[in-house]
Amino acid sequence: MTDLTERERVSPIEPPDPPTTLSTDDQIVPMWRQRLRIFFHNKLAVASVVFLFLTIAACFLVPVLHPTNQTNQAATFGLPWNAAPSWHHWLGTDSSGFDELGRIFYGGEYSLTLGFVAGFITIVVGTTYGMISGFAGGITDTLMMRLIDAFLSIPYIFLLITLIAIFNRSTVFLICIIGFTLWWGNARIIRGDALLIRNLEYSQAATAMGARKWHIIRRHVFPNSISNIVTVATFSVADAILFLSALGFLGLGIQAPQTDWGTMLQAGTSQIQNGFWWEIYPLALVFILVVVSINYIGDALRDCFEVRLLER
Amino acid sequence: MLLTFSLPYFQVHGIRAPAYTVLGTKATPYNVAIWAKQHGMDHSYFDRFWTYATQVLFHFNLGRSYKENSSVWGIISLYVPRTIWLAAVSLALTTIIAIPLGIYQAARRNTVGDYTATGVAFVLYAMPSFLLCMLLLDAFSFHGPHLPNSPPQGVQAWAMFTSPEGFILPVAALTMLSVAGLSRYMRGTVLEVLVQDYVRTAKAKGCSSRRTLFKHAFRNALGPIIVLLGLSIPALLGGALIIESVFNYAGLGIQTVFAAENLDVPTVLGITLLVAILTLLGNLLADIALGLVNPRIRIEGTKA
Numbered sequence: 003m004t005d006l007t008e009r010e011r012v013s014p015i016e017p018p019d020p021p022t023t024l025s026t027d028d029q030i031v032p033m034w035r036q037r038l039r040i041f042f043h044n045k046l047a048v049a050s051v052v053f054l055f056l057t058i059a060a061c062f063l064v065p066v067l068h069p070t071n072q073t074n075q076a077a078t079f080g081l082p083w084n085a086a087p088s089w090h091h092w093l094g095t096d097s098s099g100f101d102e103l104g105r106i107f108y109g110g111e112y113s114l115t116l117g118f119v120a121g122f123i124t125i126v127v128g129t130t131y132g133m134i135s136g137f138a139g140g141i142t143d144t145l146m147m148r149l150i151d152a153f154l155s156i157p158y159i160f161l162l163i164t165l166i167a168i169f170n171r172s173t174v175f176l177i178c179i180i181g182f183t184l185w186w187g188n189a190r191i192i193r194g195d196a197l198l199i200r201n202l203e204y205s206q207a208a209t210a211m212g213a214r215k216w217h218i219i220r221r222h223v224f225p226n227s228i229s230n231i232v233t234v235a236t237f238s239v240a241d242a243i244l245f246l247s248a249l250g251f252l253g254l255g256i257q258a259p260q261t262d263w264g265t266m267l268q269a270g271t272s273q274i275q276n277g278f279w280w281e282i283y284p285l286a287l288v289f290i291l292v293v294v295s296i297n298y299i300g301d302a303l304r305d306c307f308e309v310r311l312l313e314r
Numbered sequence: 315m316l317l318t319f320s321l322p323y324f325q326v327h328g329i330r331a332p333a334y335t336v337l338g339t340k341a342t343p344y345n346v347a348i349w350a351k352q353h354g355m356d357h358s359y360f361d362r363f364w365t366y367a368t369q370v371l372f373h374f375n376l377g378r379s380y381k382e383n384s385s386v387w388g389i390i391s392l393y394v395p396r397t398i399w400l401a402a403v404s405l406a407l408t409t410i411i412a413i414p415l416g417i418y419q420a421a422r423r424n425t426v427g428d429y430t431a432t433g434v435a436f437v438l439y440a441m442p443s444f445l446l447c448m449l450l451l452d453a454f455s456f457h458g459p460h461l462p463n464s465p466p467q468g469v470q471a472w473a474m475f476t477s478p479e480g481f482i483l484p485v486a487a488l489t490m491l492s493v494a495g496l497s498r499y500m501r502g503t504v505l506e507v508l509v510q511d512y513v514r515t516a517k518a519k520g521c522s523s524r525r526t527l528f529k530h531a532f533r534n535a536l537g538p539i540i541v542l543l544g545l546s547i548p549a550l551l552g553g554a555l556i557i558e559s560v561f562n563y564a565g566l567g568i569q570t571v572f573a574a575e576n577l578d579v580p581t582v583l584g585i586t587l588l589v590a591i592l593t594l595l596g597n598l599l600a601d602i603a604l605g606l607v608n609p610r611i612r613i614e615g616t617k618a
Contacts, residue, residue: 157552
């Protein structure tokens with residue numbers, strides 16, 4: 003923009019600068035950099051990203067750098083239970099005598115890993131299903147979408163409980179079950195996208211030029227629906243963490259002596275009358291901030307993928 | 315519908331763990347074999363699914379519970395109305411709160427009030443529901459006004475209206491959760507209507523802003539709002555499960571958790587089926603309401 007104004011100021015007799023000497027400002031800024039710039043203009047979103055990274059780093063590094071006993075119940079014998087915060091235990095100890103601060107990081111490892119892996123599964127399965135459905139069209143599309151409708155009519159938590167009741171409660175299984183039950187909503191969104199883009203002019207042009215379906219999916223539909231996919235994936239991660247916490251509350255989450263944030267919060271809130279605030283509020287704060295920041299990043303991503311905003 | 319239930323059913327019966335849960339961990343293989351035969355485990359998967367499906371569809375028979383000596387319907391029938399009432403009252407309150415809130419946020423967008431409402435909804439949405447319940451309990455039951463911490467334990471569904479004070483906290487928690495879940499979409503829905511041409515026309519011809527909002531914008535936003543409310547029903551029933559567990563309100567949710575802990579598969583399946591039917595009924599009601607507020611859809615429907 004600045005270059006244009008400079009060029010206007012140049013008298014018409016002088017020839018314009020050859021293209022090779024153009025300043026970098028005048029070169030076409032790649033799409034992803036424009037989007038990145040919009041994202042970084044959003045201060046809250048950047049703060050969310052930083053907070054999320056710090057939390058993840060803390061959850062995975064602190065237990066390694068400063069190991070605390072979190073699994074050996076026998077070793078806690080003689081240690082104070084439900085002890086108030088002190089110099090030795092910054093956030094006190096929980097009802098089993100484990101150090102609460104260390105346990106927040108330890109449980110975070112499970113909650114965050116599970117949330118991100120399950121979110122990834124939902125988006126992979128949802129995208130694949132949605133793309134296939136959107137592209138197949140006709141009776142296949144109808145059948146696939148009716149199946150989604152049927153699944154969506156069951157509240158997730160009932161289905162999760164049913165499946166967990168039937169199978170075992172190992173961590174890997176929890177990931178799979180949450181991942182493979184939360185993708186229906188995603189599949190529907192992606193299918194809508196695929197259907198929309200498939201009927202746009204450039205896709206139709208590609209079809210007219212003899213492109214195969216797979217090529218159109220790969221070169222046109224997927225790149226153009228990536229914004230929705232990324233946004234939906236972010237929300238899926240937050241949802242997976244929330245559902246895991248709900249399962250933890252019901253005693254169906256990660257099994258002792260391992261733990262996750264939901265199970266820890268449940269243990270903490272069951273003692274709410276005793277006034278052991280250190281077992282509830284620090285973890286609740288971290289949990290809420292993590293989920294809020296993931297959701298906020300999702301919102302910010304959606305904003306920066308909005309093409310209308312690119313026109314500044 | 316049928317497909318939905320074939321899936322869990324096929325998985326369910328591949329596993330004989332329920333036998334051990336029912337008979338105890340010391341059950342001999344002989345006893346397990348007898349138990350398995352009594353429950354038809356020696357038939358093929360397809361056979362058993364066919365029996366289950368025909369029984370459910372044509373005889374309204376959900377089977378017998380593994381754990382309790384009773385039919386599944388006998389166990390859950392008492393609790394169905396209680397969960398329905400809890401969900402219905404919360405849905406009504408959600409409607410009363412969420413619609414004006416959405417209109418307020420859209421009309422006064424990017425003001426302090428809008429940001430506050432958005433922020434509160436964001437935090438409520440990010441909070442595990444049981445944590446919200448516990449905080450409510452802490453504030454209003456253990457301290458403060460000392461409301462009862464759980465509803466009366468009888469099973470009559472009308473208790474909600476005869477002695478309401480025990481229901482204040484559960485209903486409030488469920489309402490807050492669903493308002494938080496809805497408000498993210500509600501604001502956008504109303505906002506979308508507010509930028510339409512007919513709203514500008516109404517303003518241009520000199521309508522007061524109140525009249526514009528309620529006569530022109532609100533009526534047109536009502537359709538999408540009803541769709542949103544209909545879509546929120548599964549989340550509402552799911553939230554009811556957690557809330558019933560926290561407040562010890564004997565409803566379908568508590569029964570599900572109880573049955574799941576005991577691997578009582580027919581009961582879990584029966585409840586899940588029932589909840590799915592409730593959801594579908596809710597969606598049907600939403601569709602009917604949509605036809606009532608928007609005659610265009612009704613006409614299209616009759617044509618098609």
